[in-house]
Amino acid sequence: MFKRTLFNEDHEAFRNTVRRFIEKEITPYHAQWEHDGIVPRELWLKAGSAGMLCCTVPEEYGGLGVDYLFDVVVFEEMARSGHTGPGFLIHCDLVATYVKAFGSEAQKKQWLPRMVSGEAIGSLGMTEPHAGSDLKAIRTRAVRDGDDYLISGQKVFISNGQLCDVIVLATKTDLTAGAKGVTLFLVDTSLPGFRRGKNLEKLGMKGQDTSELFFDEVRVPASAMLGEEGKGFELMMTKLAQERLAQAIRSATVAETVIDYTVAYTAERKAFGQTIGDFQNTQFKLAEMKTEAVIGRQFTDKCIENFMKGELDAIDAAMAKMWLSTLHCKVVDECLQLFGGWGYMWEYPISRAYADARIVKIAGGSIEVMKLIIGRKLFADYRANGQTA
Numbered sequence: 001m002f003k004r005t006l007f008n009e010d011h012e013a014f015r016n017t018v019r020r021f022i023e024k025e026i027t028p029y030h031a032q033w034e035h036d037g038i039v040p041r042e043l044w045l046k047a048g049s050a051g052m053l054c055c056t057v058p059e060e061y062g063g064l065g066v067d068y069l070f071d072v073v074v075f076e077e078m079a080r081s082g083h084t085g086p087g088f089l090i091h092c093d094l095v096a097t098y099v100k101a102f103g104s105e106a107q108k109k110q111w112l113p114r115m116v117s118g119e120a121i122g123s124l125g126m127t128e129p130h131a132g133s134d135l136k137a138i139r140t141r142a143v144r145d146g147d148d149y150l151i152s153g154q155k156v157f158i159s160n161g162q163l164c165d166v167i168v169l170a171t172k173t174d175l176t177a178g179a180k181g182v183t184l185f186l187v188d189t190s191l192p193g194f195r196r197g198k199n200l201e202k203l204g205m206k207g208q209d210t211s212e213l214f215f216d217e218v219r220v221p222a223s224a225m226l227g228e229e230g231k232g233f234e235l236m237m238t239k240l241a242q243e244r245l246a247q248a249i250r251s252a253t254v255a256e257t258v259i260d261y262t263v264a265y266t267a268e269r270k271a272f273g274q275t276i277g278d279f280q281n282t283q284f285k286l287a288e289m290k291t292e293a294v295i296g297r298q299f300t301d302k303c304i305e306n307f308m309k310g311e312l313d314a315i316d317a318a319m320a321k322m323w324l325s326t327l328h329c330k331v332v333d334e335c336l337q338l339f340g341g342w343g344y345m346w347e348y349p350i351s352r353a354y355a356d357a358r359i360v361k362i363a364g365g366s367i368e369v370m371k372l373i374i375g376r377k378l379f380a381d382y383r384a385n386g387q388t389a
Contacts, residue, residue, distance in 0.1 A: 002294060006301055011069050014051075018077040021050050026083050033085045033207035034352075037199050038162055041121070043086060048118030053088065054096040061100075062113035068308055072249060079253035082349050084356050085207025087123075087160040091115065093246045094239070095122030098168045099186065102227045102235055107186055111166055123164035125155045125187070125213060126236070132157075132362075133369045135170060135236060136179045140215060142171035149173075149225075151185065151193075151218040161211025162199050165189055169215075170236065173229050182232035186224050193218035204355030240365070241317035245303055247364045248320040251328035252300045255293045258353050259286060262335040269340075282338060289331050296324050315377050322370040325360040332357045 007015075025046050033039045047053050055070035057063025064070065075089055096115050099107060099122075114120035131137040140153025151171055158164075167187045174181030187194070197212025227235050263286060266277035276282050303320045306312040332354045336343035343350045361367045 002298055004297075004301060006304060007069060007073070010066075011073055014070055015073045015077060017050065018052060018074055021047070021052060022077060022081045022083065026086065027081065030083045030085055030207055035206075037201070037206060038209040039085045039207055041118075041163060044118035044121055044163075046118070047086070047088065048116060053118055054092045054112070054116045057096060057100060057112050057116050061108055062116040069304070072304060075246060075249050076253045079250045080257045082254075082257070082353060082356075083207070084205040084352075087121075087163075087208050089246055089250070090124055090159045091122045094124050094243060095166070095168050097239060097242060098124075098184070098226060098235070101239070102184075103186070104223070106223065107226070111186065114165075120165040121160055121163045123158055123160040123167045125158055125167040125169040127157045128154060129156050133365050135233065136182065138170055138172055138182065139175075140169070140171045141175070142173050142183055142185065142220075144173075144222075145219070148219050148221055149185070151187065151215045151220060153215050155213040155215075156197075157200070158211050158213050159208060161213055162196055162209035167213070168226060170232055177230065179233040180230050182236070183229045184226040184232040184235060185220055186226050187215075187218065187220055188224075191218050191220065203358055204352070205359060206355075237314075241312050241314050242307065243364050244317040244321035244370075245300075245307055245312060247360060248296075248300045248303065248317075248324040251324035251360055252293070252297050254353060254357070255289070255296065255324070255327050255331040258331050258335050258350065259289055259293055261349060262286065262338055266338055276338060285334055285338065289334060292327055293331065296327050300324060315374060318365070318370040318373045321364060322367055322374070325367060328360050329357050 025043060044053070051064055052074050055064050055066050055074065056068055057065070059065040071092055074092070078086065078088060096112065099111050099115070103111070111120060115122055126135055126138070128138050128140065131139070140151065140155065142149040142151045151169070153171070165188070167189060169185045169187045171183050171185060172181050173183040193216045195214040195216065197214060200210045200212065202210055226232075263277070266282050267275055269276045300320055303312055303316055306316065332350065336350050336354050339348060339350050342348055345351055
């Protein structure tokens, strides 16, 4: 098989550290966290102490100041473990990235050191009951009042919602301006008027808290604005490629992992006088999935490489997200079939992987939206080249 060339010895040493942390601090307790619907805050502090949170944050703000591949290692090892409770990816790859890229010096000093240590947990507040992929349609209002803004509205499906201390919140400062009326704020969840709704019950990712959030004239200072007024949609668009790349990284890793433990299971499980793995159908199915997983991994690694060069565009990220999300769901479905009835039992990792997988075709932009983005670009390029039907 293709040998990955992205990582050096430092990355692999860090990978071993992350694996040991997961084995000691997450694996023994994750089943209970799935039952509870949330992980304890203490885990975040332990992950911070282990250097696993927000690896790319500069040293001046308490981070390691290392390259993006260290974050990738954390995402991959969490995905490989099958433990979906800790919402590290949202915290590190999205919230901290927004603060680091667009925050003022005061905002960086206020939040980044605490996010690196795990003391402050970050969440991304964009989705609303009537506005998912269509972010221009959000209704949460931010109205200027002197030196402050009063924020009112509702968000839903918010990862880390029960635990978060800071939210990158998308609001409308001008209801008539469409995308140009969107403004981002860093909202401290200790402020009066903020309220957490119930911890939502989900099909999968049962250990990760996912919540409704409510804002009733939450008074935030103008200094909490992230970037400029009316520029929020533009800022969000610059980070969508990174978000979708992270989704592809997770899906590529899960697909590989599920194939590996399906091979191990079918090599030992017997039926009709031979192992499940001896049947041609089993070998053909696994051969097809392995080939697609290798293709997906090569594409994902190339996208990571391009991202680190500043060359990953929205179309490449959309293709990666679409391809890997679809493969992810296909692999867990077909591998579960090879486990037979045992694959339907929650105690088996394939069962949890199946339940956890379904969200990947929705989160970070639905598959349909990815196809729309790619399709529009195809026709835009055709017309830009002066071609007509």
